[in-house]
Amino acid sequence: MVGAAATSAERAKGRQYENLDSNFIFMPFGVETLGPWGPEALFKELSKRVIESTGDPRAGSYLGQRISLAIQRCNAASILGTVSRCGGFEDVLDFI
Known part of the structure; x- marks a missing residue:
């Protein structure tokens, strides 16, 4: 089930x-x-409030992009944190 x-x-x-x-x-x-x-993330409400406070209709989208980038950076850090234990980056790519 999605979510x-x-x-x-x-x-x-x-x-x-x-x-x-x-x-x-x-x-x-x-x-x-x-x-x-x-369902509790309240992203729509946060997005709406950012748009209201800035007056920029794109502000909600920017917020979502920032959060998405933070998640991607943390995922990359998690993967790179295992590289030394795997023996090298090549081993990580074998799992992908």
């Missing part, structure tokens, strides 16, 4: 912080690496 991993991650994170002090507002933010955002 199942993001939804599952949000639920798990919600359980982890369910006892957080009521002075805080906690909202889990699940994003699948190659796919959809979790």
